Amino acid sequence: MKILYLNGPNLNLLGQREPQVYGRATLAEIEARVRAQAKKRKVVVDFRQSNLEGQLVSWIQEAKGKWDVIVLNAAAYTHTSIALRDAIAAAGVPTIEIHLSNVHAREDFRHKSLIAPVCLGQILGFGAESYLLALEAAVNVNKS
Numbered sequence: 001m002k003i004l005y006l007n008g009p010n011l012n013l014l015g016q017r018e019p020q021v022y023g024r025a026t027l028a029e030i031e032a033r034v035r036a037q038a039k040k041r042k043v044v045v046d047f048r049q050s051n052l053e054g055q056l057v058s059w060i061q062e063a064k065g066k067w068d069v070i071v072l073n074a075a076a077y078t079h080t081s082i083a084l085r086d087a088i089a090a091a092g093v094p095t096i097e098i099h100l101s102n103v104h105a106r107e108d109f110r111h112k113s114l115i116a117p118v119c120l121g122q123i124l125g126f127g128a129e130s131y132l133l134a135l136e137a138a139v140n141v142n143k144s
Contacts, residue, residue: 001042003138004067004093005034005131006059007049008075014100025128034131041139053077053084060087060095069138070095071131078103078113089118094141098134099124 007027010017015026031047038045046067050056056077063070070093077084078097088095097115102125116122120141123130 001069001139001142002044002046002067003038003069003071003135004059004063005031005045005047005071005073005134006056007047007073008053008056008077009051011073011075012049012051030128030131033128034135037132037135041135043135043139045135053081057083057087060084060091060093063093064091067093068142069093071098071134071138072096072115072119073098073100073130074115078115081114085114085118088115094138095119096134096137097122097124098130100127100130101125 011027015024027049034045048059060070072095074081074084097113097119123133123137126133
């Protein structure tokens with residue numbers, strides 16, 4: 001099984017950006033935890049991060065036929081990007097939306113996800129653990 005983790009804008013600043021909201025773990029630390037768990041599960045993972053919406057769209061489009069599942073933390077693009085929503089729908093690769101924080105307990109503008117309707121599901125509010133939960137969800141959903 002192959003899982004592509006895509007990370008959107010500002011996630012390169014994890015560990016230093018609003019740690020009270022996003023935690024103190026860096027994206028590299030989260031990736032290392034996911035890779036260790038993936039190795040135990042015999043799962044191939046790739047981690048990518050971009051602040052550019054178009055780059056994320058390209059990676060989603062390129063995933064078709066190469067990746068079994070996409071785990072996407074679209075960050076702020078979750079609430080604004082019709083382009084990401086359309087790319088997920090067009091690529092047809094099962095996609096799991098994740099967030100470090102509970103977006104429903106935050107500002108009103110974060111309550112609406114434009115990508116949720118084309119994703120398998122959402123995992124949010126568990127900090128770095130959201131990434132590990134997504135790995136387990138991807139493996140288990142892919143078995144069915």
